[in-house]
Amino acid sequence: MATARQKDLVKSKKNPSKVGEADASSLQEMMNAIRDDICGKIDLLSSELRSEIATVRAELGSSITPLQQKVDRHDDTIRELEHAASDQGDCINELEDLVQTLKKQVSQLNAKCEDLEGHSRRNNIRLVGIPEGVEGPNPTEFVSGLLHNVLKLDHKPIVDRAHCSLREKPKTGDPPRPFIIRIHYYQDRDRILRKAEELSPVVYQERRAWFFPDYTTAVAKKRAQFGEAKHLLRSIKEVKSRLVYPALLKITLPDRTLHKFEEPSAAEKFIKSINTRSPREGPFGLFT
Incomplete structure (x- = not known):
């Protein structure tokens, strides 16, 4: 007995056009089924993706919100710091201007104090080399007689007052402290210094005594810097020199040309140049 499939084959052999239409219809149905299946899966995946994206977006939103708040707070803090830095910069500029002003004032006050101290010592003489303790109970009368x-x-x-310098009393064998002597009249003070220079060396109790003007420490240091220049001048007999207060070296050449020096280096350079002139030229620029 022939099966249905065999019958169909027999029919298809008898009518091939009908068989082609049946296959096309079957293929179309299969394609539609595949398409529906794919579309369904795509829709499912799209739905899942949308759900996951929404979840991620919500999570990101919940995480970003506190971060944004922190950033906003940091922005506010930075603005405050910028304003504070600007204010501090203005204050620093004002303080720098004030410091410069105060430095000028302090410099002026120091110069004025130095000048006042120098004037207060104009009548003073510093006597070095007198043995310690010989002045007795009345140093003023002792110094006047000395x-x-x-x-x-x-x-x-006339001596207003006289006393040893205020440093610590020296030990046995150490040099004695100098005497600070204030002469009542400035003319007497100059006369004493000139007389001491004329009688140099001055000796008291078989010890040499030195007489110096009583300068301030700053002035004494400035004058000491001209020591080399004065040493060089001693070898040139024709030149007259004088170190005037506070520290100005005046050099007078034989032709009465006066040169003034406030810097020791400039004075030394000038003095050395005097002895390095041309052999046909005198030491002061004059031909011999």
């Missing part, structure tokens, strides 16, 4: 006798003055100078 100046009169040692320097062979016409009269005893």
Whole structure:
């Protein structure tokens, strides 16, 4: 007995056009089924993706919100710091201007104090080399008599006060402290210094004594810097020099040309140039 499939084959052999239409219809149905299946899966995946994206977006939103708040707070803090830095910069500029002003004022006050101290010492003499303790209970009277006798003055100078320098009393064998002597009259003070220079070396109790003007520490240091220049000038007999207060070296050449120097290096350079002139030229620019 023939099966249905065999019958169909027999029919298809008898009518091939009908068989082609049946296959095409079957293929179309299969394609439609595949398309529906693919579309369904795509829709499912799209739905899942949308759900996951929404979840991620929600999570990101919940995470970004506190971060944004922190950023906003940091922005506010940075703005405050910028304003504070700007204010501090203005304050620093004002303080720098104030410091410069105060430095000028301090410099002026120091110069004024130095000048006042120098003037207060104009009548003073610093006497070095007198043995410690010989002045007795009345150093003022002792110094007045010492100046009169040692320097062979016409009269005893009026001494306002006299005392040893205020440093610690020296030990046995150490050099004695210098005497600080204030002469009542400035003319007597100059006369004493000139007389001491004329009688140099001055000796008291078989010890040499030195007489110096009583300069401030700053002035004494400035004057000491001209020591080399004064040493060079001693070898040139034709030149006259004088170191005037506070520290100005005046050099007078034989042709009466006056040169003034406030810097020791400039004075030394000038003095050395005097002895390095041409052999046909004198030491002061004059031909011999």
